[in-house]
Amino acid sequence: MNSLRCWLAHIETELSSPLVFESCDANEIQRQLDLQQELQRDIEKHSTGVASVLNLCEVLLHDCDACSTDAECDSIQSATRCLDRRWRSICALSMERRLRIEETWRLWQKFLEDFSRFEEWLVSSERTAALPNSSGVLYTVAKEEMKKFESFQRQVHESLTQLELINKQYRRLARENRTDTLCLLREKSQGANLRWDALQRRVNSILRRLKHFTGQREDFETSRDSILVWLTEMDLQLTNIQHFSECDIQAKIKQLRSFQQEISLTTGRISQIFQQGEALMEKSEPLDSAVMEEELEELQRYCQEVFGRVERYYRKLIRLPLADEDTEVSLSDRELDLDEACDVSGGPWGGRRASGGGLLSPLPSSGGRSANLRGERGERSGRDTPASVDSIPLEWDHDYDLSRGLERETEREEGDFLLRGEDTH
Template sequence: MDIEKHSTMMNSLLTLGHNLLNETDIYPRTIDSISRTVQTLEQRWLSLKELIMKRKFESDNIHISWRNIDETINRISKMINDHERFLTEIKRTSGDGLQGIRNEYKSLENFKRTLDNDDKEIQKIANCHSEILRLYPTADSNNEIRNRIKDLNHRWKILNETVHETLKHLKYMLSIHGDFQLTQDSLLLWLTDLDVLLTNLEYLSEAPTNEKIRQLHDMDREIQEKQAKIEYVQKCANYLLNKTVDARGLTINMNELDKFLQQLKNLTKRIRKLKQ
């Protein structure tokens, strides 16, 4: 209702009523009736104007709030699009090999902090929508805004889960690779020391035969004790190769592992030969 359009007519009607009340040739009973009518009309007109102003205020508020939410949804949707593209680009731009995996992990860690900070925006828009519906329950009667927010939340959840799972996966692979490298290095050092001892026993030692046999048995026992570590290194190498992580670096490490296993095999043969 356009209240301004009817204001002139209502003002004229009320003025007429007040003028009639000032007439002296009207019966008192009629004057009393006119007085009540004018008073009632004034009260209803005032109430109607207040109601219309209230509805207009609410409508303006809803419109402003809806416009703000619409702008926020569009902004957050663009933000998620940018994040999704960035996530795709991280792997492509991180580089190859082990260093590439480390670069990717570091980039994702930084990206995760960005997502944690942006999560406040996602929560904020949901809270704003809930607040509008609390104040104006019929504001989103067709669920348009609700469905758009639901879609944003779904995309946001998928994005965060992808980052979380990728970080978890990369961290595990880097941990396995680190253990693999450390264990392999320690085995190589151990084998070098064992080879030196065996060489001394073969060519330089003047110890009695029974002492040499005892030392050879000790070497056999050491080799048996190292079997668990050797199997662990092989298992790590196979896992990493299956994940195609650091292909070039692992090829080198696998060559070292193959070389180590061959040297250990040769050393075992030398021990067996000396025992004869």
């Protein structure tokens, strides 16, 4: 009985001690299963002795000589129940220990498989993020690269679900004491988190750089387009005043002065666009710089065209005699066409004119580019607005008699214009 009692204490201690895994591989699981199998064989070897003791106790309970008193009978019954309970507990613990080892292996396999898939994706993603096409590239290439990395960033965020699953599995292993003493499982979990954080920061940094690069160009294009829309609207309004408006001269002069004021207020904005474009050209690739230079030249030509028309038409109106209250004066297209044939560079672009209401040029003096543009002033900007095509023929009002001085001035302008036309041919 004493030897059985010592064995019971020993086996209970062995079965109640926690499992200690040195590593997280199949060999370690097999080692633990072998140890458990030895315990199980030891338990089975002692099963006969335990059964004999239990049978002996049962015999003693029915032996009147052995159990002559109630106290002796109670003592034997208590010992029998205790031995039976401990034996059943030992058998159950042995089974649970084996099942725990097998379950630990399944949990490890699931963790390692999920980690392997995540690490494979992580390696591929780190390779993609290591070689971004984000410096020294064209604007169109940067736009495509930005779209690519925006999609890649979404993939990185979506992979967070898989990473959280790995973290959840590791937390369970750690909580249930199923981790290895070499801390390989912990290193894998922590390494995955650190690498994902580094990847996310890398992708965010690349996207910030690409968005900054493309954003500067887009801001420039947006500002330039808004000025072009504004110029087109003014071009159309000026055409309407010249050819279709039934207002008198004073009303037209008032409208043109509002145009002059609007131009004056927009001068700084146009200059900023040119400065912004030139700064971008210095930082951009040659092909992008050529595109932006062409866009700036187009904007400059269109500004010269529209502002020049406003200035010339305004000068024409202020030279006309004021109309009587009952008389409405209109200008002939022939006169306007003669004035519009004048050199724009001799108009408002040389600074503030001495005559009242002159315009200050809003365009920067950009050296060679401005000279080339003045040489190309006869070219069209590509926008076929009513102001940039041939004037609409209107019938001349013969009933309206201009002063003789104005007629002589018109004749001189016509002669000068014809002479310039012959010289050009």
